[in-house]
Amino acid sequence: MNTAFRIIWSHTRQAFVVVDELTSARGKRSASRLLLAGAGAGLLAVAGPAMAAPACSGTTPTLSGVALTSTCSIEGGASLTVNGDSSITTAGTNAINTATTPGYWSTISNGGSMTSENGTAIAIGAGSGTSITNQTGGKISGYDNAIVLSGGASSLNLGAIANFGRITAVTSTGSAVNILKGAALYSMLNRGTISGGTGVNLNGGTIRTDLYNSGAITGDRFGLQVTNGSKVEGVIENTGLIGGKTAGINLALDDDGGSGTGSVGWLINSGTIKSDTGIAVQVDKGEITGGISNDASGIITGAIGIASQGTKINGPILNKGVIQGTAVGISVDGGSVKAIDNNTGGRIAGQAYGIILTNGATIDTITNSGIIGGALNSIKVDSVTSGSLAKLVIDGNDTARFMGAVDAKDTDVLLRKDATYTLTGGEAFTIKSFSNDGTLRVASSAGVTANFNGDYSQTGNGTLKIGVADDNHFGKLAVSGTATLQSNANIVVDVSNASTKFNVSHMDKVFSAGTLVSDGTFAVSDNSLLFDFGAIKNGNAIDLTLKAAATTPVDPVDPTNPTDGPGPSVEHVVNQMGNSPAGPAARALDRTFAQNPNGELASHFVGLTTGQQVSDAVTQTLPLLTGGTNAATSSTLSGINRVIQARQASNSGLSSGDAPAAEQNLWIKTFGSWADQSERSGISGFDANTQGLAIGIDGAFSEQARLGVAFAYAKTDIDSDSHVAPQDAQIDTFQLIGYGSYALAPDTELNFQVDAGKNRNQGKRHMPFADATAKADYDSYSAHAGVGLGHTLRFTDTMTFVPSVRADYTWIGDESYHEKGAGALNLDVDSRDAHELVLSLDGKLNYNLGSNTVLSANLGVGYDVLNESTSISSTYAGSPTAAFTTRGVDPSPWLGRAGLGLTHTLDNGTEVSVNYDAESRSDYLNQGASVKLRWAF
Template sequence: MKRHLNTCYRLVWNHITGAFVVASELARARGKRGGVAVALSLAAVTSLPVLAADIVVHPGETVNGGTLANHDNQIVFGTTNGMTISTGLEYGPDNEANTGGQWVQDGGTANKTTVTSGGLQRVNPGGSVSDTVISAGGGQSLQGRAVNTTLNGGEQWMHEGAIATGTVINDKGWQVVKPGTVATDTVVNTGAEGGPDAENGDTGQFVRGDAVRTTINKNGRQIVRAEGTANTTVVYAGGDQTVHGHALDTTLNGGYQYVHNGGTASDTVVNSDGWQIVKNGGVAGNTTVNQKGRLQVDAGGTATNVTLKQGGALVTSTAATVTGINRLGAFSVVEGKADNVVLENGGRLDVLTGHTATNTRVDDGGTLDVRNGGTATTVSMGNGSVLLADSGAAVSGTRSDGKAFSIGGGQADALMLEKGSSFTLNAGDTATDTTVNGGLFTARGGTLAGTTTLNNGAILTLSGKTVNNDTLTIREGDALLQGGSLTGNGSVEKSGSGTLTVSNTTLTQKAVNLNEGTLTLNDSTVTTDVIAQRGTALKLTGSTVLNGAIDPTNVTLASGATWNIPDNATVQSVVDDLSHAGQIHFTSTRTGKFVPATLKVKNLNGQNGTISLRVRPDMAQNNADRLVIDGGRATGKNHPEPGERRQQCVGAGDQR
């Protein structure tokens, strides 16, 4: 028989006749949902274009193994085991125009099928499949029932009437649960690769129908759209659930739940490291927050009937609505008023401008933020608590040591700022007896009154001109004074073994008392005498200029630093060990009579530094400043030159 050009043939076993028949490669019952086999005679085939074969597995028949490729179509009324499908997605994922691949019909069953890239397994109403593995680029279109499907980058599209049980969604796999479908016992291991609350849209589980008993592991994400419902979901650390529809009985075992505008979450249990976030327009009811769990209710969000257990965290503001019970009893945040709120373990309450908070308890890890114009009364601050406020707020209560404190009317009294706390003193306001224990104190002008204490880790940041007429003391550890200017007739006292660093600051005080530890002046201008105790250290770094005497301590001058020794200092400058790479100048501040000054140094180590002394040749006696090496030694040489007013230490302290 003569063959037509470009025509090929396939022998197909006809179950009815019990013999092979010839079928065209492209012969297909296009659009026929029933999947009837097309068995053609040789004479009929010769006049048709090239078509693929439709292979029918009849009721009661079992086919074990085999591969579908090159547009083959297997229509299953019976049973198949171990088929591999590599064709069927000619028109793309979840496209009704696709007709190839494996079609499991009413009463048909397919077990342990492997769907590879480009492959399609379609399960029509009444059909069932089990243990299907779908790789990237492959898909399963489901209207019947699927059990234990594994999506290794592949996709499962559930159409109305479909039921999927035990689907496992691995790396970049995607299960689409459409309206009228049910997915039960799904395990989600992918979808959160884009970061927290990033709706990737084509990985993980996408729910517009019903998802029941879903487990979301690390990197997993379930997105519940407006018409979708998720019931009895467990979310582990690194996984999350995004809710635009309805979520019921979710348990957060370290995972996150985001309730968006229009979304509702009921009976959520937040365990250790879990986090429920209720966004603007979202609603949560009957949430239970256990120890180390966290409930966050954003402005415009609502959470009612909350049970906040001891050690659980509430994060919210007075622009949200939150009601429930905590270890103190009933609490509420309603219409700009917060009452009886407990903050601990990462909990936080923001009291906004014009809003109020009463009876707030702030324990270890809790934060109370009172904005300018906000009011918080009867506040109880515990150990490890954090207060954020400025002098425009109104706050009153007790500190962790039981002492009363207050902010109001531009006056702050007896504040204690623990690590993480921050207080801003506005221009024209006054802060009295402030203690900074590792917190941040910012002064935008204003006045420091009483004793301002900086302890280990404390930062005092100045912006503009701040006045200190009393005492600024550093008692223990390291502290930082930076920026702006500090003026007035007060004093700075450094105690303890740590370091006080003064950086980019203009400091003018009656005195600086260096009792213990180290004082570092960096890129600052300091006008005062430094009265020190032996065994302490003073370091001038950067472009620092010190105008005043030093008595006595170990001094280091960096190459860009300058020490001006005035002739009207209250004490004589006495230095134990001087390491000198900068400039030292004896300066005249008096008018009239010339008064020489003396610098006594026990040990001088010159490092290309310069020392300038004043000389009055017209005077017979006491006509020059003096540098005295007192009981120690100078590394270097001195070469006085007639008529010169300068002695210079060069090399290893050479003087000339």
């Protein structure tokens, strides 16, 4: 990376200075404002006496393509440049010495290598002003120290260091950059790597403005140390890495006499400050005139995140990122901290303590809207050693968490106005008092009690919000001291868990105190749409009560146009949501809730908080597929009928135009269908897939008459299309069929069919709102009789057309059944009958593709004279006296059908045929395919 600078006049310094032109100002001191002081002062300096080797002599020595092996001494005011292809390497002496010439400003720019194998790479003499720039790719390495700034009691260096390359001290006791007592550096910038025993060591020295790091400063002991009365008058800002095994940053601000005269302005971190085994940020005595700020991307981590020992921190410790320790997050051991502010998203945590105060340490305020956690205590104020925390403030929109007990017995806690804080269960606050001026939420959390060891008060703005999962799992808060509640104290009950179930009318001791000061009046609100909670004072405790919301369902004069009762009745809600199919069930539920509001059936509806939830819940309680099983069974029977009718046509010769066969035949046919009922009149549709097998035998009893018998089995799988009320069913159909035909004339035939069957039905209704599934298992029976008349019109020798008329009557009867598995939500369903009488007109076109192959196509229309809509009468198991009738799809009387077929007769007389059929009715489409084999004997 090429680094460019620009020279400007500094009114403060009254000298030319160089600034990095690639960095923009950020509103606080940053890299763009770190002055590489004195870098341009050589433009005004007067050359001192020549003391250097020839390569380093003069005011602007430049090393290019040079490898020096002796010390390079530069005179005051000189500007030394070492290009990337050059090096200075010494064995037992310093690589570079600067003259001690007060008033002369020197610059050193290194793009190559400066190495002292047993000394210091760059030694800046006391009183000399020198700015050092280590360019990208540049290397400065010393044995004990890479760069040393020497100083006397009154000497000032006032240079600057900017590093873009690598600065290294070899020994574990040395420092890469060592600023000794009395030396002063105007500013320091690191965008490269600085490493050693200590990376940067202010050993009694001073940085007049800022130290900015966006690279890496690391050390075997300390990454950055400010010690022995050192001062950083501006900001220490880190956006990169500062790390050390003993401490990442060690601010040991006391001087040799222990008077604590050292100081730092602000420590700002948005990078990483860490110690593998020690303290990430250690502050020992002295003063931080500003504060410590850890931004959202900042990480401060070690055995202890931040440890302040006898230090006065005038400003706050602000955290938006992570401050964590394997032992303690923040430790304040003596001294004082103005405030600790843990913002939303911030985390202060330790395996033992989140924040601990010991040995007389004082903190005015801790404000938390993030997470403070510790296995022993989230906050520990050691009263034995006189630690003191005046106030703990909880802020944020339910973002604050204390992961571990708060032990601060002399501390006042304030839940700020408009803030929300949730006790998730098991929390313990040992405090002086807790003042609720916001919303204190006590979560259900399996009924675990939260404890305040101290006093509690609730202002007029304050709200106590109790989370309720069911009658055994609800939030509880216990106060050991005195709890003071104003008149009409605000209590909110949260039953937002839609699967909430209640079987009791009281929930005892949701709030209790050693002494409860209250006049017993409460302003209770809840989010249950159908039920109302109340609160009563019971000694030194508060209990919750539960009852159905005030409503009087009104029986309608016209059941198809129900009248809503006052209040949020179930019927009123489902009608508002446009859910008319659920209306009768909703009316039955209203009666049940009025008669037994604390019963098991009612208990499932307490946690419903919106009209949509109520409407969906009622829909989920409706009978299996809203009667759709009958439609699916009817469709399966129609498919079997088509199989038989096709066989009769083949027997009679109507398919091909040939004379009726006289032999006896055994046949077998496999068939399948896939049906789709779309939503109609607010009733969800379903998909049905059927696979089946039919086998039969028939023969001619005379030239005009044929008779046959067949058996068919079909399995149908049905899945509801509803995402609100997922349901499924399986139907096994067994059908015994008798059929025959009689030729009235050579081209005219009368055919008939009678059959009876049994169906085994199994179904499941899934009710997510109650986390329950109801299972049904019942039988149904069917009977069918049909008669048809067809006449063959022969257009050519290869083409015939067969118009026909037909009448089919079908009856399906379901047994009554009782569901299992869902308790009070099980349904007891009455038996029911379904009837259908369909008159049909069909036409079938046959075309001989060859002597043994016939292609056929048919088209027809039917009309159901009875056209019954399905309806089911049932009761809830939890309310056997409240019956309701659910109406299914209202079908259209008209139906249409079409089909294609191909029949081929083998030389041995075996017949193979394939067919495709489709039937449509009332947004219902059923498509089927079949393959048949027939053998003559």
